[in-house]
Amino acid sequence: MQDIPAILGADGPFAALIPGFAPRLQQQELAEAVAATLAGHEVFIAEAGTGTGKTFAYLVPALLSGQKVIISTGTKNLQDQLFHKDLPLVRKALAVSVDVALLKGRANYLCLHRMESALAEGRFRSRGEVAQLGVIERWSAQTRSGDIAELTELNEDAPLWSHVTSTADNCLGTECGRLDDCFLVKARRRAQEADVLVVNHHLLFADMALRDEGFGELLPGANAFILDEAHQLPETASNFFGISLGGNQLLELARDAIVEDLREAGESSGVRQAAERLEKAVREMRLAFGVEAHRGPWHEAGRLAAGVQGMGEMAEGMAERGAGRERGGGRGEGGGRASWQGRATGWGWGVNVVCAVGSAAVPARSGAAI
Numbered sequence: 001m002q003d004i005p006a007i008l009g010a011d012g013p014f015a016a017l018i019p020g021f022a023p024r025l026q027q028q029e030l031a032e033a034v035a036a037t038l039a040g041h042e043v044f045i046a047e048a049g050t051g052t053g054k055t056f057a058y059l060v061p062a063l064l065s066g067q068k069v070i071i072s073t074g075t076k077n078l079q080d081q082l083f084h085k086d087l088p089l090v091r092k093a094l095a096v097s098v099d100v101a102l103l104k105g106r107a108n109y110l111c112l113h114r115m116e117s118a119l120a121e122g123r124f125r126s127r128g129e130v131a132q133l134g135v136i137e138r139w140s141a142q143t144r145s146g147d148i149a150e151l152t153e154l155n156e157d158a159p160l161w162s163h164v165t166s167t168a169d170n171c172l173g174t175e176c177g178r179l180d181d182c183f184l185v186k187a188r189r190r191a192q193e194a195d196v197l198v199v200n201h202h203l204l205f206a207d208m209a210l211r212d213e214g215f216g217e218l219l220p221g222a223n224a225f226i227l228d229e230a231h232q233l234p235e236t237a238s239n240f241f242g243i244s245l246g247g248n249q250l251l252e253l254a255r256d257a258i259v260e261d262l263r264e265a266g267e268s269s270g271v272r273q274a275a276e277r278l279e280k281a282v283r284e285m286r287l288a289f290g291v292e293a294h295r296g297p298w299h300e301a302g303r304l305a306a307g308v309q310g311m312g313e314m315a316e317g318m319a320e321r322g323a324g325r326e327r328g329g330g331r332g333e334g335g336g337r338a339s340w341q342g343r344a345t346g347w348g349w350g351v352n353v354v355c356a357v358g359s360a361a362v363p364a365r366s367g368a369a370i
């Protein structure tokens with residue numbers, strides 16, 4: 001293994017390249033720990049104060065590792081800074097010819113086919129947009145990456161971009177006449193070939209979600225992942241893997257349960273009590289949350305969690321009774337049987353949602369992703 005502290009030391013290449021560079025023990029220790037982690041194929045979580053120099057501390061071992069490494073960071077801006085500023089500097093300092101690539105989500109790349117269609121159709125909302133499209137067209141002939149962040153003249157949230165970038169739905173894929181020049185295809189190909197690939201957390205989780213659902217993948221495989229700005233991961237992960245269930249849905253569930261119970265089982269089944277407990281818990285939860293958005297682990301939801309769990313068990317019981325009745329043949333009541341079947345299916349949906357939340361499926365999945 002290379003002498004990493006020396007590389008980041010007073011007589012190392014960084015000191016020679018960067019004015020004001022001074023050896024920092026924390027940075028050297030972090031770099032050594034990252035190197036050991038990569039060599040041992042282990043998992044390592046590190047926290048160090050802002051300005052410690054964490055970027056060099058993970059880039060140096062990553063570039064020296066000889067492995068395929070995917071580095072993910074919090075935002076596209078940080079991605080650009082890493083790729084255009086830090087990585088070239090570290091490559092130069094280490095004098096290594098590691099192949100590096102940058103990959104963003106589809107919406108960040110100009111789609112030549114859609115730009116040409118927009119030019120041909122000529123339907124614009126304003127003269128400003130016509131001028132903007134002219135700027136994009138001129139840039140399209142010069143850019144190598146097609147990354148819309150390059151065109152600083154035009155704001156990244158300009159509405160026109162949605163007309164000249166693609167989505168998974170409107171992309172013509174292999175049918176496209178501009179496939180050979182497609183910036184997204186080229187960026188994905190470079191990502192496949194590169195030794196070190198820079199992505200963002202959003203893309204990383206979009207890739208995980210696709211793999212999870214068995215719908216393919218956005219990123220190549222890698223020997224190691226380095227996740228910078230890791231404090232942002234829970235937020236991004238819950239956007240991709242979380243399940244949302246609102247108070248209104250729960251109240252509706254409780255009300256439906258009471259109506260259903262009165263019709264089918266009478267007072268004795270316990271469903272009514274469970275539904276009322278759930279209603280109470282939802283109201284208490286709303287008061288406890290206040291108007292501010294609030295986030296926390298499921299087990300902290302306390303009484304609401306217990307209420308949902310209890311309701312789930314009751315609902316399961318109801319669904320089972322429904323199925324039992326169904327198997328019993330409905331005693332010749334054709335119409336009655338059909339309507340019960342409909343309700344039983346409705347309950348099936350209710351049970352799925354309640355059990356998914358009640359059995360803590362949400363935190364477990366996010367936890368695994370983090």
Ligand SMILES: Nc1ncnc2c1ncn2[C@@H]1O[C@H](COP(=O)(O)OP(=O)(O)OP(=O)(O)O)[C@@H](O)[C@H]1O
Pocket residue numbers: 020021022023024027048049050051052053054055056
């Ligand atoms: N040993 C060093 N001596 C002097 N400057 C350094 C050293 N290491 C890194 N730097 C510089 O310090 C600045 C901050 O480094 P870096 O962005 O890696 O910090 P960080 O630890 O990732 O902080 P943050 O938590 O804010 O992301 C950069 O401009 C970098 O070039």
Ligand SMILES: [Mg+2]
Pocket residue numbers: 054055228
């Ligand atoms: Mg940093």
